Amino acid sequence: MDGSIEIETLTLEREGTRIFDGLSLRIGERRVGVVGRNGSGKSTLLRAVAGLIAPQAGRLRVAGVDVARDRAGALSAVGILFQNPDHQIIFPTVIEELAFGLEQQGHPRGVARERARAMLARFGHADWEERLCHTLSQGQRQLVCLMAVLAMEPRWILFDEPFNSLDIPAALRIEARIAALAQNVMLITHDPARVAGYDRVIWIEAGRVAADGPPDAVLPAYVAAMQAAAQDEPC
Amino acid sequence: MLSLALPGTSWAHRLPVGLKFGALAAAMLGLTWLTAPLPLAAALAATAGLYLSLGRRAVAEGARALRPVLWIVAFIAAWQVWEGVPMLGLVLGLRICTMVALANFVTLVTPLPDLIALIERLARPLARFGLSPRLPALAIALVLRFIPVLRGRMELLALSWRARSRRRPGPRLIAPLALSLLDDSDHLADALRARGGLAPRPATPPQGRD
Ligand SMILES: Nc1ncnc2c1ncn2[C@@H]1O[C@H](COP(=O)(O)OP(=O)(O)OP(=O)(O)O)[C@@H](O)[C@H]1O
Ligand SMILES: [Mg+2]
Numbered sequence: 001m002d003g004s005i006e007i008e009t010l011t012l013e014r015e016g017t018r019i020f021d022g023l024s025l026r027i028g029e030r031r032v033g034v035v036g037r038n039g040s041g042k043s044t045l046l047r048a049v050a051g052l053i054a055p056q057a058g059r060l061r062v063a064g065v066d067v068a069r070d071r072a073g074a075l076s077a078v079g080i081l082f083q084n085p086d087h088q089i090i091f092p093t094v095i096e097e098l099a100f101g102l103e104q105q106g107h108p109r110g111v112a113r114e115r116a117r118a119m120l121a122r123f124g125h126a127d128w129e130e131r132l133c134h135t136l137s138q139g140q141r142q143l144v145c146l147m148a149v150l151a152m153e154p155r156w157i158l159f160d161e162p163f164n165s166l167d168i169p170a171a172l173r174i175e176a177r178i179a180a181l182a183q184n185v186m187l188i189t190h191d192p193a194r195v196a197g198y199d200r201v202i203w204i205e206a207g208r209v210a211a212d213g214p215p216d217a218v219l220p221a222y223v224a225a226m227q228a229a230a231q232d233e234p235c
Numbered sequence: 236m237l238s239l240a241l242p243g244t245s246w247a248h249r250l251p252v253g254l255k256f257g258a259l260a261a262a263m264l265g266l267t268w269l270t271a272p273l274p275l276a277a278a279l280a281a282t283a284g285l286y287l288s289l290g291r292r293a294v295a296e297g298a299r300a301l302r303p304v305l306w307i308v309a310f311i312a313a314w315q316v317w318e319g320v321p322m323l324g325l326v327l328g329l330r331i332c333t334m335v336a337l338a339n340f341v342t343l344v345t346p347l348p349d350l351i352a353l354i355e356r357l358a359r360p361l362a363r364f365g366l367s368p369r370l371p372a373l374a375i376a377l378v379l380r381f382i383p384v385l386r387g388r389m390e391l392l393a394l395s396w397r398a399r400s401r402r403r404p405g406p407r408l409i410a411p412l413a414l415s416l417l418d419d420s421d422h423l424a425d426a427l428r429a430r431g432g433l434a435p436r437p438a439t440p441p442q443g444r445d
Pocket of ligand 1: 015017045
């Protein structure tokens with residue numbers, strides 16, 4: 001089965017504002033970066049691909065699943081990491097947070113716990129099992145979110161600015177972890193260097209694709225445009 | 236996020252969740268029945284004993300969770316003394332404190348998923364009317380889960396207020412509090428939806444690939 005993200009003439013409005021108007025994209029690469037200015041629509045795109053917001057018109061499928069309608073199917077097609085881990089964590093303890101998604105996928109409770117434990121062990125954090133999520137650091141909480149998503153084994157994992165508010169070692173660690181993932185990855189960032197080694201970079205500007213292709217083709221133009229914008233708009 | 240939970244594997248954690256809540260319900264009934272201060276004081280002491288059996292952290296958590304109630308109790312007791320019925324104030328105060336402390340205790344030592352499973356079991360008859368038992372289960376669990384979040388949010392707003400003002404915040408924080416809670420509930424809805432939301436769970440879990 002083809003595991004691509006297929007977006008066809010997508011129209012998406014939020015509270016009356018049109019954010020995408022006839023956007024079409026077909027994404028099948030293993031590593032895909034999304035860049036663009038604040039408010040250009042990157043997070044909205046990611047949320048739509050995760051099936052969290054339904055488009056007004058057009059088609060959006062991930063690995064053949066209509067993610068906005070078929071929520072059960074969407075769980076094994078796509079997982080998302082929000083920009084802020086606190087917006088993602090629902091349960092008080094780490095093990096509950098990891099097991100919840102597995103239960104939602106239909107695994108019995110015992111199996112869900114067992115798998116959650118295995119995931120913690122895989123990342124060398126078996127001792128976090130009974131930790132309260134809110135007593136972990138920002139980087140650690142982000143790792144909890146990543147483990148919770150990985151445990152559900154989706155084909156795609158979407159990251160919304162995963163490097164923000166992390167110190168340099170934590171950011172490098174999460175970058176290495178993302179690089180090691182077997183899954184397809186779509187990642188939003190403001191730092192072009194983070195996606196320089198990716199297979200494809202999509203530059204979004206005001207809800208449209210400004211440039212799309214290999215990083216060598218897209219990133220230099222993007223950086224130049226951002227520098228020009230900085231000179232045009234004094235603070 | 237903050238939460239009313241005490242991770243661990245103590246004797247109280249290991250008790251079946253049905254038993255815990257059954258006992259809690261019975262104790263609540265029993266407490267409304269007692270009207271003399273002495274037996275009520277004994278019940279409160281027994282409750283304190285429960286906390287003590289779990290160690291220092293449990294006592295600290297319990298005290299922290301009980302603090303907001305103490306203010307209300309002190310107010311009611313003062314009112315009863317003013318009305319000339321101090322004994323009534325004492326009985327009421329003891330009863331409320333014991334009830335809240337017991338309820339907190341059960342909440343502290345019950346992992347949220349256990350509670351969800353219990354409510355799901357109790358709500359199973361609803362399936363006959365086409366309602367998923369998962370719905371009330373998640374709803375109640377999330378309400379419980381977010382009571383402490385609410386308190387934490389209020390404290391944060393008050394801090395941020397004090398950082399920029401010399402006056403105390405008072406009721407003017409209510410509007411921003413409501414807005415920030417709406418924002419929180421949006422995030423929660425997204426987080427829930429990202430993991431399947433309240434959709435009926437698939438009968439067969441997906442097959443692992445790797
Ligand atoms: N819930 C919402 N209601 C109304 N408008 C929204 C909502 N969320 C986003 N928008 C609008 O949609 C546009 C795109 O927002 P989006 O969050 O997708 O941008 P972004 O590219 O992720 O920006 P940033 O880099 O700042 O995260 C913005 O103009 C924003 O104001
Ligand atoms: Mg964004």
